[in-house]
Amino acid sequence: MKPWRSVTWTTLLAAAVLMPWSPGTAVAADIIKFGISTPLSGPAAPWGIPHKNATELIFDEINSQGGLEIGGKKYKLEVVAYDHKYVIAEGVATVNRLIAKDGVKYISVLGGAVVKANEEPVNENGVLNLPLAYAEGLVSPKNPLTFHSFPSPPETTTFWKWIKEHHPQIKRVATISPNDDTGWWSIKVETTFVEKLGYQIAGKEFFERSMTDFNPVLLRILAQKPDIISVLASPAGSVGLIIKQARELGFKGRFIHIGQVDTSVVANIAGKANVEGTWVHGYVQTPLPEKVKSWQARYTKKYGEWNATSIDFTNPAFAFVAAVKKAQSLDPKKIGEAMRTVEFDNLWGKAHFGGKDYYGVGNQIIYPMPFSEVKDGVATLVVQLSPPHN
Amino acid sequence: MTPDLLIQSTIIGLSIGSIYILMALGLTLMFGMMHIINFAHGAIYMLGAFAIYYIFSQWGAPYFAAFVLAMLLLGTFGYLVERSIYRAVKGGIEPTLVALLALTTFLQAAGYPVFGQLDKHVPPVFHGTRNVLGVMISVERLMIIPMAGALVVGLNLFINKTKMGAAMRAIEQDKEAAALQGVNVHVVNGLAFAIGFALAAASGALMAPIFKLDPMMGEQPLLKAFIIIILGGLGSIPGAILGGLMLGLIDSIVATALGAEPAFLLSFVFIILLLLFKPTGLFGYAPP
Amino acid sequence: MRRLRVGVLIVLVLLMLLVPQLGGDYYVHVFALVFTNVILAASLRPSLTCGQLNIGHSAFMSVGAYASALLAKNLAVSFEVSMLCGALLAAVVGLVIGYPSLRLRGVYFAMVTVAFVEVIRLIAQLWVPLTRGMSGLSGIPKPNLLGVTLVTKASQYYLALFLMLLTLLILWKLESSRLGLIWKSIGMADNLAQSLGVNIANHKLLAFLLGCFFAGVAGAFYAHFIRFLFPPEFGFLMATNILVYNYVGGRGHFAGPIVGAAFLSLLSEPFRGSAYETIFFSIAMLLTILFLPGGLITLPGKLAELRGWKSASAHSPSPAA
Numbered sequence: 001m002k003p004w005r006s007v008t009w010t011t012l013l014a015a016a017v018l019m020p021w022s023p024g025t026a027v028a029a030d031i032i033k034f035g036i037s038t039p040l041s042g043p044a045a046p047w048g049i050p051h052k053n054a055t056e057l058i059f060d061e062i063n064s065q066g067g068l069e070i071g072g073k074k075y076k077l078e079v080v081a082y083d084h085k086y087v088i089a090e091g092v093a094t095v096n097r098l099i100a101k102d103g104v105k106y107i108s109v110l111g112g113a114v115v116k117a118n119e120e121p122v123n124e125n126g127v128l129n130l131p132l133a134y135a136e137g138l139v140s141p142k143n144p145l146t147f148h149s150f151p152s153p154p155e156t157t158t159f160w161k162w163i164k165e166h167h168p169q170i171k172r173v174a175t176i177s178p179n180d181d182t183g184w185w186s187i188k189v190e191t192t193f194v195e196k197l198g199y200q201i202a203g204k205e206f207f208e209r210s211m212t213d214f215n216p217v218l219l220r221i222l223a224q225k226p227d228i229i230s231v232l233a234s235p236a237g238s239v240g241l242i243i244k245q246a247r248e249l250g251f252k253g254r255f256i257h258i259g260q261v262d263t264s265v266v267a268n269i270a271g272k273a274n275v276e277g278t279w280v281h282g283y284v285q286t287p288l289p290e291k292v293k294s295w296q297a298r299y300t301k302k303y304g305e306w307n308a309t310s311i312d313f314t315n316p317a318f319a320f321v322a323a324v325k326k327a328q329s330l331d332p333k334k335i336g337e338a339m340r341t342v343e344f345d346n347l348w349g350k351a352h353f354g355g356k357d358y359y360g361v362g363n364q365i366i367y368p369m370p371f372s373e374v375k376d377g378v379a380t381l382v383v384q385l386s387p388p389h390n
Numbered sequence: 391m392t393p394d395l396l397i398q399s400t401i402i403g404l405s406i407g408s409i410y411i412l413m414a415l416g417l418t419l420m421f422g423m424m425h426i427i428n429f430a431h432g433a434i435y436m437l438g439a440f441a442i443y444y445i446f447s448q449w450g451a452p453y454f455a456a457f458v459l460a461m462l463l464l465g466t467f468g469y470l471v472e473r474s475i476y477r478a479v480k481g482g483i484e485p486t487l488v489a490l491l492a493l494t495t496f497l498q499a500a501g502y503p504v505f506g507q508l509d510k511h512v513p514p515v516f517h518g519t520r521n522v523l524g525v526m527i528s529v530e531r532l533m534i535i536p537m538a539g540a541l542v543v544g545l546n547l548f549i550n551k552t553k554m555g556a557a558m559r560a561i562e563q564d565k566e567a568a569a570l571q572g573v574n575v576h577v578v579n580g581l582a583f584a585i586g587f588a589l590a591a592a593s594g595a596l597m598a599p600i601f602k603l604d605p606m607m608g609e610q611p612l613l614k615a616f617i618i619i620i621l622g623g624l625g626s627i628p629g630a631i632l633g634g635l636m637l638g639l640i641d642s643i644v645a646t647a648l649g650a651e652p653a654f655l656l657s658f659v660f661i662i663l664l665l666l667f668k669p670t671g672l673f674g675y676a677p678p
Numbered sequence: 679m680r681r682l683r684v685g686v687l688i689v690l691v692l693l694m695l696l697v698p699q700l701g702g703d704y705y706v707h708v709f710a711l712v713f714t715n716v717i718l719a720a721s722l723r724p725s726l727t728c729g730q731l732n733i734g735h736s737a738f739m740s741v742g743a744y745a746s747a748l749l750a751k752n753l754a755v756s757f758e759v760s761m762l763c764g765a766l767l768a769a770v771v772g773l774v775i776g777y778p779s780l781r782l783r784g785v786y787f788a789m790v791t792v793a794f795v796e797v798i799r800l801i802a803q804l805w806v807p808l809t810r811g812m813s814g815l816s817g818i819p820k821p822n823l824l825g826v827t828l829v830t831k832a833s834q835y836y837l838a839l840f841l842m843l844l845t846l847l848i849l850w851k852l853e854s855s856r857l858g859l860i861w862k863s864i865g866m867a868d869n870l871a872q873s874l875g876v877n878i879a880n881h882k883l884l885a886f887l888l889g890c891f892f893a894g895v896a897g898a899f900y901a902h903f904i905r906f907l908f909p910p911e912f913g914f915l916m917a918t919n920i921l922v923y924n925y926v927g928g929r930g931h932f933a934g935p936i937v938g939a940a941f942l943s944l945l946s947e948p949f950r951g952s953a954y955e956t957i958f959f960s961i962a963m964l965l966t967i968l969f970l971p972g973g974l975i976t977l978p979g980k981l982a983e984l985r986g987w988k989s990a991s992a993h994s995p996s997p998a999a
Contacts, residue, residue, distance in 0.1 A: 041499060041956055043606050046507045082950055088814070088908045089900075093707060097950070100703035100831075113814050117906035136813070179651065179803070180812035207650055210610040212601040213409075215402045216645035216653070223395055237509035237602045248519050248528045262508075269511040269602050305506070427785055478968045483785065484731060485967055488925045491918055492963040499956035613796070613914075620789050655800045658793050670786075 032068065032075045032330065034059070034320065035098035035107035037091060037114070040083035043209070044111065046236075050310035051110050051132060052081045053303050058317040060302075068321060070328050077321075080104060088117045099125050105332045108132065108149070108316040112182040119143060128332040128339075130316035134233060134259070136185040139359040145336045147353055147363045149315040153189035153232065154358055155387035156258040156281045159371050160194050162383055163256075163279070170254070172202040174226035176217060176242060177233045179206035186233040186259065202226040211238070214245045222246070228254045236262050240269025247274040254278060258371075262308050263379045272377040282312050284372045285379040292347050311347050315365055318346050319353070339363075348384065358389040366390060398525045399646035400639065405531045407638020412538045412596060413611045414618040414630040415545065416589030422562055422625030423582035426483060429490040430471075431590045431615060432608025433497040434464055438594025439512075439603050440505055447512045460595045461588040468587025472580040501605025510603040530600055537596055541589065542631065554581060562625075617661055623671030632672055694839055698832035706835040710903055712943040713842040714896045719923035719935035720849055721892030724885035726924055727858075729865040731784065732886070734791030735893050735920045737798035738768040740912035742894025743901040744802060744809055747818040750902065757821040761898035768894025769887045771798075776886045780879060795917045802909035815907040821899075834903055841899055845892050846936070852888070853932055861885055926966045928973020937974050 036055060038048035059077035067074040080102050082094035091114030098104040099121065106128040109115045112135035119138075122129045122145070129146045131138065139148045163170060173194050177183035183206055191201050202224035205217045221229065229246065231239045239261055246255075247270070255275075260282035267275040288296070292311055300306045320335075322344035327334045340362050343352045348367055355364035368384040413435065420428045428434075441460035445451045451459070475493070479485035516529040549555040557578050560568035569575050594608070601607070618637055622629025637657060644653035664671070698706050718739060725732045746764035749755040755763070779790045802809045809815055821828045821837055828834050852858060860881050901907055919942070927938020945962055949955040970976055 041502055043604065045502055046509075049507055083955060085956075088906055088911050089711065089904060092904050092906070093711070094950075096707045097704050100707070101705075113812075113906075113908050116814055116816055117904065117908070119816070120905065181814060184813065205649065208654070210606075211650065212607070212610065213406055213641075215406070216399060216642045217650050219395065219399055219402060219642075219646045220649070223392075237604065240509070240511070241602060248526055248531075250526045265508055269509065271514070307508075421785070425785060427788070475964075475968065479971060485925065485971060487731075487788075488922055489964060489967045491922065492960050492967060496957060496960035496964065499954075499960060503954070613792075616789060616792060620786075620793070624785065624789075651800065651804055655797070655804065658797045658800065661790075661793050 030067075030073070030075050031078050032106075032324075033078050033080050033102060033104045034317075035095075035102065035104035036079055036081040036109075037084050037094040037098065037107065037118075038081065038110040039086045040081070042085045043235075044086040046307070047132075047309060047313075048083070048110055050307040051108070051313045051316075052079065053299070053307070054310040054313045055079050055108065055317040057299060057302055058314055058321070061298075062321060068324060070324065070330065084109075084111070084114055086111055086114065088113060092117055092121070095121055099127055105330070106130070106320060106335070108320075112138075112185075113180065116181070119146075122146065126332055128320075128335055130319055132313060132316065134182045134186055136181065136188075139355065139361065139364045141361045143363070144361070145332055147319065147336070147339050147365070149319055149365050150260075150312060151281070151365065151367075151369050151387065153186045153193075153258065154355070154389070155364065155366070156369060157190055157193040158369075158385050158388045159258050159279070159281065159383075160190075160197055160199075161388075162371070162385065164197050164199075170227045171200060172224070172226045173199045173228055173230060174203035174205075174221045174224060175201070175230045175232065176203075176205045176207065176214075176221060177231065178209050178235075178238070180209070183233045187230075190230060190232055190258070207238070209235070209238070212241055214238075214242050215249065218242070218246050218249055218251075222249055222251055226253060228256055230256050230258070231261075232257060233259050234261075236265040237269065240266045243270035243274050243278070247271075257281070260309065260312060263372075263374050264308075267374070267377055275374050275377070278374045279371060279382075280374075280379060281369060281371050283308055283379050284370050284381045287381060289348070295347055315346055315351070318344055318351070319365065355387070355389050394524065395646060396643070397523055399642045401522055401525045401527065402646075403639035403642030404635065405527060405534065405638070406642055407635040408535045408538045409593075409597065409600075410614055410618055410638050411631050411634030412534065412541065412593040413590075413615040414622070414634055415538075415541065415627065416586040416593070417615045418619045418622070418625055418627060418630040419545070419589065420582055420586035421619065422627075423558060423586075424476075424561075424579060425625075426476075426486050426490075427616075428586055428590075429487060429612075430494045430497070431586075432612030433494040434468070434587050434590035434608070435594035435597075435611055436501065436603075436605060436608040437467075437497065438464055438591030439598040439607065440501075440510070440594075441591065442595045442598040443505075443510050443512050443603055453515045457592070457595050460591050464591035465584040465588035468583040468585075469580045471587070472583035476579065476583065477576070498605045498608075505603075505605060512598040512603065514599050516599075528600075534596060534600075541592060542627070545585075545589075545627070548585075554578070558582065617657055620661055620671055621664065623673035626671070626673035629671055629673030691843070695836075698835055703831045706831045708944070708947065710831075710835045710838040711900075712940055713838040714900050714903075715920075715923065715939040715943045716842050716936050717845045717892055717896040717899075718920045719927070719939040720846055720932075721889045721896070722920055722924055723849065723889075723932070723935050724853070724861055725882075725889045726929065727853075727861040727865050728882045728885045729784075730780075730882060730886065731788040731921075732791050732889070733788050733917050733921055734794035735889065736912040736916040737791075737794045738772055738890040738893035739897035739900070739916070740798050740802060740909070741768040741771050742897030743907055743912070744815070744897075745894075746898035747815055747901040747907055748808065750819050750822070751815075751817060754819075756825065757823050757898075757902060761895060764898040764901075765891045765894030768897065769891040772887050772890030773883075776890070777883060780882050780886070792914070792917075795912070795914055799909050799913050802907075802912070809907075809909070812909065816905070818901055818905040818907070820905070821902040838899055838903070841895060845895060849888075849892070850932055857881075857884075922963060926963060926973060928970075928975035930972055931975050934973050934975050941974055 036052050038051045039045050040048045056079045063076050067076045084091040084094050095118045098107055108130040110132045112133045115131045115133040116135050130149045132150045134152055175187050177187050203221040231242055243255055254277045256279040258281040261280050263283055299310055322342045323335045323339040326342045327338035339353055351367035354362045354366045356362040366387050368386050370381055370384050372379040372381045417431050438460050442456050445459055446453050446456035475489045514530055516533050519526045519528045557573045560573055561578050618633040622633030640657050641653050644656055697709050722735050742764035745767045746760040749760040803811050860876055864878055923938035924935045928934035946955050946959055949958050
């Protein structure tokens with residue numbers, strides 16, 4: 001009965017592989033472990049890799065100066081990162097692994113659906129989470145120890161006020177964004193905001209993330225004669241294709257993306273001339289503030305390939321370090337309390353957590369957000385704005 | 391939906407349809423020859439596009455030379471896959487399917503470290519747009535139609551006019567009888583893999599300047615190509631042409647009228663209904 | 679031999695009972711998902727035995743998961759009821775789309791099942807008021823079994839273990855009964871089976887629906903364990919994985935899908951944290967298919983053969999001497 005023997009074999013093999021890492025791999029006393037669950041492979045990896053890299057770089061720099069001092073004792077910072085591939089079951093498993101096996105008490109998770117799926121484990125275990133995700137209901141009194149570390153649509157929509165002031169001829173707004181929670185929530189927030197400002201919504205479309213041929217969707221939108229098309233929450237590759245195909249169909253207006261998008265990737269796909277005049281949040285090529293320039297140099301030196309997304313993905317690490325310093329404690333609850341009041345520097349200026357008026361809890365990162373316009377193919381900083389709520 | 395919009399979406403539909411036909415050709419050919427579904431078709435499409443990216447846009451070779459080279463390279467790869475995988479599993483339909491799935495997973499996963507994390511692009515080969523019945527269509531999209539046409543004609547000539555083609559047809563009809571007549575089944579199978587892979591590479595190479603490049607770019611085209619060959623009848627080349635055009639029109643007209651998701655759902659419901667009432671597809675022959 | 683087999687099984691079950699004591703919450707989580715995958719893989723086996731190449735199993739898991747989650751969330755139904763309803767609904771959906779397509783054979787059937795997966799995924803995605811679409815369905819209660827809520831991971835683990843053992847027992851009994859023989863004969867040559875007076879269509883349908891039912895069971899457990907449902911989770915990737923478990927484990931024996939599911943589900947654990955996780959996974963898959971055509975269950979036999987051949991060649995000169 002050979003097959004039965006193979007069952008035993010497999011079990012023994014599994015046991016042999018798994019047992020050496022049984023619990024009790026206790027956290028060494030002078031190391032602070034910070035967990036990251038992020039897409040390191042697959043289509044979302046262009047976000048996940050800078051997420052991990054940016055955190056590691058900041059921690060390295062602190063460690064090379066001797067570490068983080070808490071109550072007179074120096075601690076080294078260490079990143080434990082797992083790949084969730086943007087798959088829910090993997091996202092839940094990796095966060096579970098961080099908490100239950102690695103004994104991590106502070107984590108940063110990337111991706112709307114994955115963060116939502118982990119809401120309860122995070123709350124039940126009293127873990128501090130510094131996610132990067134657009135998801136409705138994430139910043140909420142229900143999630144006291146979750147501090148959202150990236151500007152979301154409720155913050156970045158403030159740019160529309162600037163547009164209304166400086167470009168009053170724009171009247172009709174169309175939107176096209178991914179067909180998921182991220183896209184839906186972003187568009188809901190944006191359209192509500194612009195309608196209040198007196199804009200007309202000329203078409204709202206959602207696409208499957210795998211879509212490459214946007215012609216039918218664009219025909220539908222262009223029939224409504226919009227002045228500007230918002231591509232909020234769409235990844236750079238899709239934005240490039242949307243712009244390219246819309247220009248081919250004869251669209252002459254502007255594009256806007258108040259999420260965050262790398263316009264050089266967009267321009268490569270869409271063609272330089274087609275991207276001209278596009279407004280984006282969170283991506284600047286010139287003039288770069290000194291701090292960002294230095295970050296770019298350090299990042300490129302360590303990792304070879306520059307990734308502009310890393311600029312804003314430094315927030316979880318900066319916020320964590322600042323709050324631990326202030327709390328002078330390793331207790332997630334105490335760090336969370338400190339997080340609500342601490343003020344710290346990120347690469348764009350002074351940052352803090354706030355937004356109580358809008359979310360009912362002050363757990364959203366607030367800082368002067370950069371907005372730029374593509375001029376001669378280069379993303380040029382036009383203005384830095386603070387969110388409508390503080 | 392206004393008449394104007396209907397005309398526009400019909401023309402867009404035809405241009406999408408010609409892209410679909412191109413994707414389905416290699417898949418249907420390999421099914422016709424050896425009754426296997428090439429699950430690696432999408433991954434080879436992706437490799438074809440990346441071959442263009444390196445040979446044409448990075449190393450500066452002329453586009454058509456790069457195009458031919460991409461087909462040759464991946465055709466050779468197809469031949470090697472036949473030798474190393476198809477023969478190793480002795481041509482069983484199910485193990486071949488699983489092995490091709492594993493190959494696909496490997497190529498896609500290895501694509502990220504090898505090709506880089508950010509989306510790549512290939513500069514346009516044909517520039518400008520033309521006005522066709524009031525719709526602006528880019529020249530590069532229009533060029534798909536003659537290219538797809540040339541490949542279909544070339545494939546037909548090969549299958550119908552050459553000795554190798556005759557051997558392929560013989561095997562398609564009856565493997566044992568062909569072998570008894572002295573047809574070397576191994577060589578012909580290798581050739582079918584080579585042609586199937588080369589056609590997948592050709593469509594990837596044609597799409598590279600039009601769309602963007604990433605290791606997962608073959609997934610959606612593969613699903614579309616599946617639908618098309620089911621629709622047209624597995625193994626039928628005229629079926630793939632008709633199926634491709636129909637799906638292109640559905641995707642365009644329904645998506646323009648109702649949105650992209652209903653169009654996608656509708657094409658699947660359409661397939662299921664068709665299969666229930668005519669399981670062999672439009673042009674298919676009786677299943678084995 | 680029979681005693682050995684029973685002994686091995688008892689030791690295995692004891693080991694599995696001890697996992698929460700030995701492994702801690704993380705391995706409890708991992709193994710609970712392994713058990714779910716085992717249910718999925720084993721429930722596909724009857725259908726495969728009948729010669730139906732089903733690449734759409736995850737669709738029925740999705741139906742069971744959503745049905746059970748929605749019943750428990752919106753109507754506060756207890757787990758045993760919601761799970762049964764979910765599994766039955768999965769079987770009903772299987773009947774509706776499975777019945778007409780059963781006359782399709784071979785690759786045609788396979789292609790229709792690929793379409794199933796996409797249709798079910800798109801329905802879950804588009805039916806927003808019910809499923810919350812791409813926002814994902816959250817707030818699914820923990821399994822409430824016979825009035826007791828299973829709060830800890832360990833208790834949920836035991837639930838998964840129980841469901842797996844029960845499913846395997848039922849499927850094993852069926853396979854070793856007359857029914858199993860009929861399935862096998864249909865798979866080998868259905869003309870022959872028909873000429874012997876077997877109602878092929880009914881038996882194929884039964885095998886298919888049985889699979890749908892247990893896929894629904896697995897889905898229901900998954901829903902109350904992960905507690906967040908997202909339509910793309912049950913897509914093409916999971917569907918092909920379930921099929922691959924069967925082939926990598928081996929099609930020749932009941933233990934095949936069990937070994938395949940356990941091996942492939944655990945395979946990625948040692949590679950976690952590495953960006954090359956999926957690459958290793960696919961290489962292992964390819965090597966198994968190429969060098970162990972009968973699946974992993976033939977590995978001990980092959981090794982024994984190898985050893986026997988070696989010792990035979992070492993001994994062979996001795997009689998001459």
